[in-house]
Structures are given as C-alpha cells and as structure tokens.
Amino acid sequence: QVQLQQWGAGVVKPSETLSLICGVYGGSFSDYYWSWIRQSPGKGLEWIGEVHHSGSTKYNPSFKSRVTISADTSKSQFSLKVNSATAADTAIYYCARGRPASGTVAPFHSWGQGSLVIVSS
Amino acid sequence: DIQMTQSPSSLSASVGDRVTITCRASQGISNYLAWYQQKPGTVPKLLIYGASTLQSGVPSRFSGGGFGTDFTLTISSLQPEDVATYYCQEYISAPWTFGRGTRVDI
Numbered sequence: 001q002v003q004l005q006q007w008g009a010g011v012v013k014p015s016e017t018l019s020l021i022c023g024v025y026g027g028s029f030s031d032y033y034w035s036w037i038r039q040s041p042g043k044g045l046e047w048i049g050e051v052h053h054s055g056s057t058k059y060n061p062s063f064k065s066r067v068t069i070s071a072d073t074s075k076s077q078f079s080l081k082v083n084s085a086t087a088a089d090t091a092i093y094y095c096a097r098g099r100p101a102s103g104t105v106a107p108f109h110s111w112g113q114g115s116l117v118i119v120s121s
Numbered sequence: 122d123i124q125m126t127q128s129p130s131s132l133s134a135s136v137g138d139r140v141t142i143t144c145r146a147s148q149g150i151s152n153y154l155a156w157y158q159q160k161p162g163t164v165p166k167l168l169i170y171g172a173s174t175l176q177s178g179v180p181s182r183f184s185g186g187g188f189g190t191d192f193t194l195t196i197s198s199l200q201p202e203d204v205a206t207y208y209c210q211e212y213i214s215a216p217w218t219f220g221r222g223t224r225v226d227i
Binding site for chain 1: 160163170216220
C-alpha cells in the first residue's frame with residue numbers, strides 16, 4: 001500500500017514562492033501520475049495539477065501560469081511550486097496518487113497528510 | 122470544466138436513519154464518479170469509485186448509484202462514526218473537479 005508523506009514551508013510571504021515536496025513510499029513511483037490538490041474554505045477542493053515519472057505534466061488552467069510540478073524519480077518524490085503567492089493561496093495542500101501511468105482514468109486513492117500553508121507577511 | 126453540484130450542503134439525521142446525498146454533473150460523465158469522506162481534521166478518504174464500487178474496507182451501509190449526470194450516495198443506517206463531510210468528484214476529464222461537499226451531522 002503506497003504511502004505519501006509531504007513537507008514544506010508552512011508560512012510564505014506574499015509575492016514569494018510556495019514550495020512543497022511529497023515522498024512516495026511502498027509503491028512504484030513509475031506506475032502512476034502524481035497530483036497536488038488544495039482545500040480552502042472559499043474554493044473547496046481544487047485539483048492543481050499532475051506529473052508523470054517521465055516529467056510530463058498537466059495543470060488546471062486556473063493555476064497554469066503560476067504553478068510548476070516536477071518529479072524526481074531517483075528519490076520517488078514530486079514537488080509543487082506556486083509563484084507569486086497571495087493570501088488566496090492560503091490552503092491545506094495535499095499530494096495524492098492519481099491515475100495509472102498508462103493513462104486510464106482513476107480517482108485519488110491515496111493522499112498525503114496535508115500541509116497547511118499560510119500566505120502572510 | 123465540469124461543474125459538480127451537491128445537495129444538500131448539510132443535513133442532520135438520527136442514528137439509524139437512511140441518508141441520501143445527491144451530486145449532479147454539468148455534463149455527462151458516464152460512471153467516472155467518486156465519493157470521498159472527510160472527517161474533521163483528517164484527509165479525504167476514497168469511499169466509492171465508478172459511481173457504485175465500494176473501496177476495500179468501506180462498510181456495506183454505504184452505497185452509490187447513478188450514471189451520466191445524476192448520482193447518489195446513500196448511507197442505509199447512519200452511525201455516529203459517519204459524521205463527516207462527503208464530496209463527489211468526476212474523473213472523466215481534467216481538470217478533475219469536486220463538489221462543494223455535504224456535511225452530515227447527528
């Protein structure tokens with residue numbers, strides 16, 4: 001059973017970059033796409049984007065211009081960067097196992113523990 | 122983007138009651154519909170996928186149904202441990218989208 005553990009800065013200053021990393025344990029990193037999702041009182045659950053072990057990405061157009069998701073296959077980790085953070089980016093951020101690497105569709109079976117990120121000076 | 126609309130936004134019921142939550146998609150999604158349960162302070166947990174397939178370990182009092190645009194999540198006999206917020210999610214096409222949630226209290 002795959003387990004995801006995430007970490008990163010809990011407080012980010014406005015206009016700076018929000019950064020999080022998620023480690024994948026107990027499963028094959030190459031078998032799935034890996035996603036970031038966030039949850040806020042104002043917007044609810046929002047899918048941010050996904051990455052394939054090859055580095056291929058897909059982003060939610062709502063975030064595309066500010067977000068970078070990348071994969072480090074050697075460490076079975078993937079990361080999220082959100083540029084030019086604002087108070088609206090304050091949320092709980094989750095990493096999650098997405099669809100199989102073959103490209104078929106699937107829900108989010110496994111989630112990280114969540115990281116509260118506050119954007120404030 | 123596909124919009125997912127849940128109703129009601131919250132409900133209160135008694136232990137043993139049958140509870141039904143609905144989720145409507147803004148366009149047809151076949152059966153690519155999942156339900157998640159999120160208890161206070163915890164991570165969303167996958168309950169049902171494929172509109173009606175229970176994830177391993179989920180009690181049989183939970184059931185899902187529907188196809189196309191209209192879906193339901195039913196708890197046949199509400200238990201105290203079912204207090205949570207329930208979310209639907211479509212996974213037919215990116216960007217994958219979620220409903221705003223239904224809070225279930227006792």
